[in-house]
Amino acid sequence: MNGAQALIRTLADCGTDVCFSNPGTSEMHFVAALDAVPRMRGVLCLFEGTATGAADGFGRMTGRPAAALLHLGPGLANGLANLHNARRARTPLVAVVGDHAAYHKRYDAPLESDIEALAGSVSAWVRRSARSADVAADGADAAAAAMTPPGGIATLILPADVSWSEGAEPASPRPVRLAAPVRGEAVDAAAAAARDGEGCVILLGGTAMRRPALDAASRIAAATGARLLAETFPARHERGAGTPAVDRLSYLAEFAQMQLGAARHLILAGAAEPVSFFAYPGKPSALTPGGCRVTELAGPGDDVPGALCALAGEVARDARPQPRPPARPALPGGDLTGESAAAVIGALLPEGAIVSDEANTSGLWLAGATAGAPPHDWLTLTGGAIGQGLPLATGAAVACPDRAVLALEADGSAMYTISALWTQAREGLDVTTVIFSNRSYAILGMELERVGAAAGGDAARALLDLSRPDLDFVALATGMGVPASRATTAADFAAQLTRALAEPGPHLIEAVVPPVGG
Numbered sequence: 001m002n003g004a005q006a007l008i009r010t011l012a013d014c015g016t017d018v019c020f021s022n023p024g025t026s027e028m029h030f031v032a033a034l035d036a037v038p039r040m041r042g043v044l045c046l047f048e049g050t051a052t053g054a055a056d057g058f059g060r061m062t063g064r065p066a067a068a069l070l071h072l073g074p075g076l077a078n079g080l081a082n083l084h085n086a087r088r089a090r091t092p093l094v095a096v097v098g099d100h101a102a103y104h105k106r107y108d109a110p111l112e113s114d115i116e117a118l119a120g121s122v123s124a125w126v127r128r129s130a131r132s133a134d135v136a137a138d139g140a141d142a143a144a145a146a147m148t149p150p151g152g153i154a155t156l157i158l159p160a161d162v163s164w165s166e167g168a169e170p171a172s173p174r175p176v177r178l179a180a181p182v183r184g185e186a187v188d189a190a191a192a193a194a195r196d197g198e199g200c201v202i203l204l205g206g207t208a209m210r211r212p213a214l215d216a217a218s219r220i221a222a223a224t225g226a227r228l229l230a231e232t233f234p235a236r237h238e239r240g241a242g243t244p245a246v247d248r249l250s251y252l253a254e255f256a257q258m259q260l261g262a263a264r265h266l267i268l269a270g271a272a273e274p275v276s277f278f279a280y281p282g283k284p285s286a287l288t289p290g291g292c293r294v295t296e297l298a299g300p301g302d303d304v305p306g307a308l309c310a311l312a313g314e315v316a317r318d319a320r321p322q323p324r325p326p327a328r329p330a331l332p333g334g335d336l337t338g339e340s341a342a343a344v345i346g347a348l349l350p351e352g353a354i355v356s357d358e359a360n361t362s363g364l365w366l367a368g369a370t371a372g373a374p375p376h377d378w379l380t381l382t383g384g385a386i387g388q389g390l391p392l393a394t395g396a397a398v399a400c401p402d403r404a405v406l407a408l409e410a411d412g413s414a415m416y417t418i419s420a421l422w423t424q425a426r427e428g429l430d431v432t433t434v435i436f437s438n439r440s441y442a443i444l445g446m447e448l449e450r451v452g453a454a455a456g457g458d459a460a461r462a463l464l465d466l467s468r469p470d471l472d473f474v475a476l477a478t479g480m481g482v483p484a485s486r487a488t489t490a491a492d493f494a495a496q497l498t499r500a501l502a503e504p505g506p507h508l509i510e511a512v513v514p515p516v517g518g
């Protein structure tokens with residue numbers, strides 16, 4: 001057995017049985033080994049950012065790592081932005097990066113580069129496999145490292161000669177360390193803070209954004225009057241009718257400060273202390289109100305659900321969770337805007353849907369319009385690096401073939417990784433993509449003013465404008481095998497979304513909307 005075959009068998013044994021791939025010459029033995037190990041599903045992605053974003057979506061939905069197969073330093077570099085988002089999401093993910101054979105490296109052939117340096121910027125674990133006899137053990141270690149709480153990226157650098165040399169054998173899966181147990185002192189300190197009632201905010205993040213943690217948090221809030229808020233960009237938020245309601249902290253620091261108000265206590269449950277997304281002249285970077293005491297109940301690598309349940313046991317023994325009642329907006333008529341599109345989505349969102357939200361400014365109304373829709377999962381742009389939404393939806397659909405996946409995607413962001421549509425068509429994935437076509441980098445128009453830059457002149461505005469020519473997303477999608485249509489009224493949009501959700505396979509709707517504030 002050669003190294004590649006042993007590695008792939010081992011990864012599959014460890015639960016890593018999908019590989020989002022964009023291979024090159026140095027990965028050819030890995031590619032060839034896929035036929036020898038049919039348990040590993042290779043999924044072709046036409047850009048590495050699509051492969052890494054899809055692996056992120058898969059990992060967020062399954063809780064186990066997908067692999068991304070990348071071609072040397074340049075392939076890894078193309079995938080880095082979505083690996084950055086995956087790192088922020090704390091998604092378990094194994095990046096397999098092919099490299100030249102060891103003896104070839106000293107010739108400095110054109111694709112030679114510092115892979116370790118690139119990998120180090122996003123990875124919790126990096127190893128270069130030295131021999132085919134070791135590569136399976138390296139793969140097992142990589143899968144375990146990716147799963148080590150809170151979850152992270154394990155990068156295995158795979159030299160071509162390690163792949164092709166014989167003498168390898170599969171290795172067995174490694175035990176994975178459990179999340180750090182609940183700390184009694186932290187629960188006691190949080191209990192004292194929570195008893196401050198309305199003066200206390202509990203900031204939820206990571207695994208606190210799902211059940212059973214959400215139910216425990218809701219009981220604590222019901223019993224004490226403490227307020228629940230969530231981190232701005234959670235990896236995966238379980239929400240909708242029957243689930244306790246938790247508002248997310250606003251992206252805009254001004255609003256986030258209002259939400260935090262004059263809190264005297266901030267309890268962190270799986271979330272970091274809140275900070276402004278960017279620096280703005282004369283504005284604070286840290287958003288914790290002055291004089292507010294911060295108590296960490298549980299960090300991201302801790303047993304966050306266990307800690308919230310323990311806290312509920314202390315302060316909310318008899319309280320019950322407060323589920324959000326079912327409520328859907330009525331289907332609107334009239335113009336198609338971000339607001340009316342959100343109402344249509346809220347009216348039609350299927351039960352069990354997975355939403356990949358990169359709607360950006362056009363998504364302002366989505367949280368409100370979908371809050372009482374049937375239960376669903378909401379995936380957000382954890383690391384702020386745009387171009388995540390379409391790949392993320394692709395990986396989520398591979399992970400959950402029985403669930404409807406909805407990608408709510410801003411036009412500018414869509415263009416970074418538009419090739420994800422082709423993978424959706426190739427794999428027959430049930431993804432409905434809504435492009436919010438406002439023909440602009442609208443948020444940057446707002447940021448131009450917020451940072452206090454000189455009022456945008458024509459040259460500045462031209463860099464934020466996506467017209468001249470207008471992007472034709474219907475043509476782009478159909479050119480990649482995804483049936484598509486364009487909606488310009490709320491009624492069109494409702495009819496097209498109804499149809500897209502009812503039919504299997506991928507669909508795209510270009511929703512032409514005016515820019516927010518424009």
Ligand SMILES: Cc1ncc(C[n+]2csc(CCOP(=O)(O)OP(=O)(O)O)c2C)c(N)n1
Nearest residue numbers: 360361385386410411412413440441442443
């Ligand atoms: C990888 C990466 N490159 C660039 C940016 C800077 N950036 C932030 S928002 C944005 C434009 C977003 O436009 P669009 O996706 O159309 O959303 P809209 O603002 O129009 O709602 C850009 C270029 C970024 N966040 N990440």
Ligand SMILES: [Mg+2]
Nearest residue numbers: 411412440441
């Ligand atoms: Mg836009």
